[in-house]
Amino acid sequence: MLQVDGLSVRYGAVEALQGVSFQARDGEVTAVLGANGAGKTTLLRALSGLVRCRAGSATLDGTGLIGRQPEAIVRMGVAHVPEGRGVIPELTVEENLRLGALVRLRRSERRDAIDGIYDVFAPLRARRRRPASSLSGGERQMLAIGRAIVAKPTLLLLDEPSLGLAPTVVAHTMELLRTLSGRDGLSIVLVEQNVRSALSVASWALVLNLGRIVVADRPERVNEDADLRRHFLGF
Amino acid sequence: MGLFLNTVLNGVSEGMVFAAIALGLVLVNRATGIVNFSQGAMGMMTTFVAYSLLSGGIGYWPAFVVALAAGFFLGAAVELIFIRPLQGKSPLNPVIVTIGLLVVLEGIAGSIWGVTSRGFPPAFSQRGLRIGSTRVAFSTFDLFIVAAVIVLMAVMIAVFRWTDVGLRMRGAAFSPEVARLLGVRVGRMFTLGWALAATAGALAGLLAAPISSFGPYYMDLNLVYGFTAAVLGGLLSPVGALVGGLVTGLCISLVGGYLGGNLEPLGALALLLAVLMARPQGLFGSAKARRI
Numbered sequence: 158m159l160q161v162d163g164l165s166v167r168y169g170a171v172e173a174l175q176g177v178s179f180q181a182r183d184g185e186v187t188a189v190l191g192a193n194g195a196g197k198t199t200l201l202r203a204l205s206g207l208v209r210c211r212a213g214s215a216t217l218d219g220t221g222l223i224g225r226q227p228e229a230i231v232r233m234g235v236a237h238v239p240e241g242r243g244v245i246p247e248l249t250v251e252e253n254l255r256l257g258a259l260v261r262l263r264r265s266e267r268r269d270a271i272d273g274i275y276d277v278f279a280p281l282r283a284r285r286r287r288p289a290s291s292l293s294g295g296e297r298q299m300l301a302i303g304r305a306i307v308a309k310p311t312l313l314l315l316d317e318p319s320l321g322l323a324p325t326v327v328a329h330t331m332e333l334l335r336t337l338s339g340r341d342g343l344s345i346v347l348v349e350q351n352v353r354s355a356l357s358v359a360s361w362a363l364v365l366n367l368g369r370i371v372v373a374d375r376p377e378r379v380n381e382d383a384d385l386r387r388h389f390l391g392f
Numbered sequence: 393m394g395l396f397l398n399t400v401l402n403g404v405s406e407g408m409v410f411a412a413i414a415l416g417l418v419l420v421n422r423a424t425g426i427v428n429f430s431q432g433a434m435g436m437m438t439t440f441v442a443y444s445l446l447s448g449g450i451g452y453w454p455a456f457v458v459a460l461a462a463g464f465f466l467g468a469a470v471e472l473i474f475i476r477p478l479q480g481k482s483p484l485n486p487v488i489v490t491i492g493l494l495v496v497l498e499g500i501a502g503s504i505w506g507v508t509s510r511g512f513p514p515a516f517s518q519r520g521l522r523i524g525s526t527r528v529a530f531s532t533f534d535l536f537i538v539a540a541v542i543v544l545m546a547v548m549i550a551v552f553r554w555t556d557v558g559l560r561m562r563g564a565a566f567s568p569e570v571a572r573l574l575g576v577r578v579g580r581m582f583t584l585g586w587a588l589a590a591t592a593g594a595l596a597g598l599l600a601a602p603i604s605s606f607g608p609y610y611m612d613l614n615l616v617y618g619f620t621a622a623v624l625g626g627l628l629s630p631v632g633a634l635v636g637g638l639v640t641g642l643c644i645s646l647v648g649g650y651l652g653g654n655l656e657p658l659g660a661l662a663l664l665l666a667v668l669m670a671r672p673q674g675l676f677g678s679a680k681a682r683r684i
Contacts, residue, residue, distance in 0.1 A: 226572075
């Protein structure tokens with residue numbers, strides 16, 4: 158379980174996050190919603206160690222994350238799929254997956270883990286020797302998520318996985334996230350602009366506005382609240 | 393015919409030395425995206441280390457190995473001390489630092505060992521090999537140069553393609569932030585890239601010293617030709633560096649053999665211009681990959 162307390166991040170004079178506190182339970186998808194600039198991406202970057210926090214704490218199953226280097230946080234079982242998916246286009250599909258498996262898995266476990274990803278995402282198996290730059294948007298999404306889960310993390314941070322994808326692919330992705338969290342007990346923090354899709358899989362929803370959590374509630378309640386939607390989510 | 397053959401053979405062995413320098417430039421450019429103008433001077437320093445050991449009565453091969461190891465540590469130190477603090481700023485800054493380093497290293501070498509040129513022993517005989525009844529301008533040492541540089545290139549390719557550390561290095565070079573998110577210690581990979589590049593530079597220095605007038609400045613012209621070779625090859629590809637080295641070596645040797653030695657640098661310049669106009673990304677580069 159991820160426990161975040163009073164997390165604050167400042168970029169120069171801008172307070173990007175101000176005292177953000179929440180929990181993300183194992184086996185659940187926690188949706189983080191909000192307009193552009195609300196601090197959603199900053200929250201994920203703070204959790205994975207890419208930006209320095211001014212105050213607050215975050216623990217994963219009791220172990221502190223804040224203040225550690227990204228390389229160390231990955232080793233603790235946090236996988237972060239950044240905005241734009243972070244597939245390395247110059248490397249082949251298989252090399253991308255190998256890179257995901259390198260750090261947390263023993264040499265003998267890597268082959269099976271990568272084959273396991275090909276079982277989930279069959280189109281990747283056929284393109285394993287192709288550079289990732291040759292993949293379609295949907296396939297890149299598969300590769301990004303496959304690379305994130307190949308080393309069996311306990312916390313998955315996803316930054317706008319729906320961006321630029323066809324609606325059927327988005328639906329498919331959300332379904333996959335539901336399966337991953339339900340079946341493997343993975344805790345998923347899902348940052349999304351696509352509010353409806355995110356709420357459809359989430360067990361808990363947070364709405365960020367100007368770096369603060371303004372709403373933390375069950376997804377149905379967020380969906381029903383027309384005022385909230387108009388104010389913070391723009392629909 | 394004899395002149396032509398000997399000119400070509402001479403071009404091959406010289407070209408391989410340029411290829412070794414180009415391989416070092418490619419390694420640094422792949423790792424940290426900059427051109428290292430001190431690549432030659434670093435090789436000069438480590439060759440002087442070997443020279444001191446040889447003067448002290450140490451055998452050739454122990455001195456050879458120590459020079460390569462010295463290159464490894466010199467490269468790592470330069471990255472950690474001079475290049476790392478400039479990360480995240482304009483890529484021009486570290487490039488200029490490498491130019492400064494070139495001058496400083498040559499100054500240090502001059503003050504320790506003097507600026508006069510001297511001989512440096514080759515690993516093997518420099519007498520031309522006999523083919524039938526004629527002696528050609530290609531010695532056992534030339535053969536060693538060719539073999540050493542081909543092995544260097546093959547090792548580089550094998551490491552990048554088939555080993556975990558090679559995969560980490562490529563990941564770190566192509567997408568540093570993504571690599572960090574996958575747990576790669578990116579800084580260490582950059583240091584390793586510089587260390588390996590300087591090892592290649594140390595090899596280049598040892599190979600070039602017996603066929604140049606060895607002194608603090610003997611790598612300057614070699615660097616210019618090595619740079620030409622690296623750009624011809626696209627600055628990112630090890631095979632490109634090797635082919636670029638060969639083409640540069642042949643071009644210079646033919647210009648020197650038929651038009652006169654003074655025109656050699658001009659020949660390299662003409663070659664560089666011709667390739668940059670026809671294929672700005674180099675013979676082996678992709679258009680997107682070019683950074684300078």
